[in-house]
Each structure stands twice: as C-alpha cells, then as structure tokens.
Amino acid sequence: MPAICVNFPPLPQPEAAEMTDSLFKFMLGEGHVRGVAVRLGDAWQEMLRRRRHGSGVQELLGEMSAASALLAGSLKFDGTLILQIHGDGPLRLAVAECQPDFGLRATAKEIEESQAEEPSAGDLVGLANRHGAGRCVITLDPRQPGQQPYQGIVGLADAEGRSLHDLSAVLRQYLDQSEQIPSWLMLAADERAACGLLVQRMPGAGGTAGSDAARADEDFSRAVHLASTLQRAELLELEPQELLRRLFWEEGARVFEPLRPRFHCTCSKQRVAQMLRMLGREEVESVLAERGQVDVTCEFCGAGYAFDLVDAAQLFHAGVDQPPGPAQPQ
Numbered sequence: 001m002p003a004i005c006v007n008f009p010p011l012p013q014p015e016a017a018e019m020t021d022s023l024f025k026f027m028l029g030e031g032h033v034r035g036v037a038v039r040l041g042d043a044w045q046e047m048l049r050r051r052r053h054g055s056g057v058q059e060l061l062g063e064m065s066a067a068s069a070l071l072a073g074s075l076k077f078d079g080t081l082i083l084q085i086h087g088d089g090p091l092r093l094a095v096a097e098c099q100p101d102f103g104l105r106a107t108a109k110e111i112e113e114s115q116a117e118e119p120s121a122g123d124l125v126g127l128a129n130r131h132g133a134g135r136c137v138i139t140l141d142p143r144q145p146g147q148q149p150y151q152g153i154v155g156l157a158d159a160e161g162r163s164l165h166d167l168s169a170v171l172r173q174y175l176d177q178s179e180q181i182p183s184w185l186m187l188a189a190d191e192r193a194a195c196g197l198l199v200q201r202m203p204g205a206g207g208t209a210g211s212d213a214a215r216a217d218e219d220f221s222r223a224v225h226l227a228s229t230l231q232r233a234e235l236l237e238l239e240p241q242e243l244l245r246r247l248f249w250e251e252g253a254r255v256f257e258p259l260r261p262r263f264h265c266t267c268s269k270q271r272v273a274q275m276l277r278m279l280g281r282e283e284v285e286s287v288l289a290e291r292g293q294v295d296v297t298c299e300f301c302g303a304g305y306a307f308d309l310v311d312a313a314q315l316f317h318a319g320v321d322q323p324p325g326p327a328q329p330q
C-alpha cells in the first residue's frame, strides 16, 4: 500500500471546470472495514467522445466503468478485470475493462430496437433482462502468461428471482456470493462523470467468531448505514476525498494516496492481425476480393486498422508477425 494521508488533509479549492479522475482506497476505524471511491471525469469524457450509445446504455456503461475500477481497486490481482453484461433486450453486450494501472475502456452492442423504443435510462431490466436471461460476467484475466483466467457469473435477479433494476444491486449480489465478502456499493453516471463507492467488511476481520467478529460486523453495518445516506447527486458532484470526509468523518477514516484512472485502449495492429488470423484465410480473402482491403474498427476506441493485400499475405505467412502499430484515433 502507498503512503497514507491520515484523516483528510485540507483540500485545495477545486476549480469549477476541473474534471479529475481519481480512485481512493480507504480503511475505517480499527481496520475492519475497507473501501474504494472512484470518480471518472476526463476518462469518462474521453470514452463518450469516442463511442456514443443510447442514453440508458451510456449510463450503464459509465456505471460499469466505475464499477470495474472499484472492483480492481478492491482486489489483489495483477491482470485485467473485465465486467460484462450479456443482455436479452435491446442491449446485447456491454463491456468495461480495467487494466492493472487503471487504464479503462468500455463498449456496448445494441440492437436496432433501442432507437425505436428507448428504455428508461439506467433501467437494467428494460435494457438487458426483459426475459430473465440477462447475465453479469466478471473475468479476472491474469497478466502472467500461462495462468488461467477466473470467471464469475451471476444473473440479473435476486435469490427469489425478482429482477434487479440496477447494476449496484447485481454487483452486491456478486460480491456476496462469489467473493463471500459482505459488501455495499453505489454507482452513478451522467454526461459529466462516472462515480462509485464500495464499502466492504475486511475479509477475515476479527476472525469468524467471538467479540472481535461481532465488532467487525458492527463496524461494517455502521459504515453501510452511513454510506446509505449518500444521494446519487452527491456521488456525482463530490470529489471522492470530500465524499469520504462527509460520510465517514466520525469513523477514523484513513485514506490512501490517490490512484489515477484514465482512458486507455489496448488495441493494436498486432491484436487485430491475431483476430483476422482466427477469422481464417478464406474469410479475409473474400473481403479483400470484394473491397481491396480489410478495414477493422476498434469497438472500444474507434481506432481504424487497414489491411491491404500485402498485409493480408503476411497474416497467413507462417512465422511472420505484424509489428505493433499505434492506434489511430478517428
């Protein structure tokens, strides 16, 4: 853990136009409760600039981006965290990815219907769980080659089969079930920012029995009680440090040095080449015959990659690999 700034040093006056990206890890009281607060300003703006979606999907993608950073911030894991919603409504797939350095990217696939009848903003059921088949998938893809990815899947309904109307509720359920860590979280996104707050009972804090465990439970429920007073508008407006100060000023909060999430797409010509190889020579050659070159656009950042006849010949020439090329933003 990086150095700690104890008990909230005075904040510099924020400038009105400032849109910062920050992620703060924190601990409360005797260390039975930990948490993460994230605010994506510029990073979220950059994602919006590159890919536009319907307003409901856009809000969900913002929440997913904030959530992927929160989850990555709460785990000791060296690799990519991928959060996906597989939907059965107008939203077919939404993806948010967080790299170990908090480089973030997100994208979504919608079907046409969403233009005709736009579902209410932020309603997960209308977007992705109309027939109860929606799923939330969280993948931890280790950076070290040879290690197996871990995947957790939860439905978009509670244990009684009632549809969950927002992503926060889905992820609370995921954390309870898959990670078995009592957790509370809240997410919010609008045109300006994508924000989130996660509060967790420290795994194994106070053991599993006795007065220490009872203290840990008590500390956690008090923290959740305080966090639950948070309004969506406050989460969107306040800098994370100010948010934590307001919510937990009586809890002896220790806030760690901020981390800086940012927009970052991991696409490259080499990765696109790999994808084209998997698509197969026949498919690639048929596109070449028709159009003279193969154009691939990154669904995350909008970067375009063109493969002409020479590039394509190299693709399927054993042992020859494309050098990585820089992404060309549109």
Ligand SMILES: [Zn+2]
Binding pocket: 265, 266, 267, 298, 299, 300, 301, 302, 303, 327
């Ligand atoms: Zn890209």
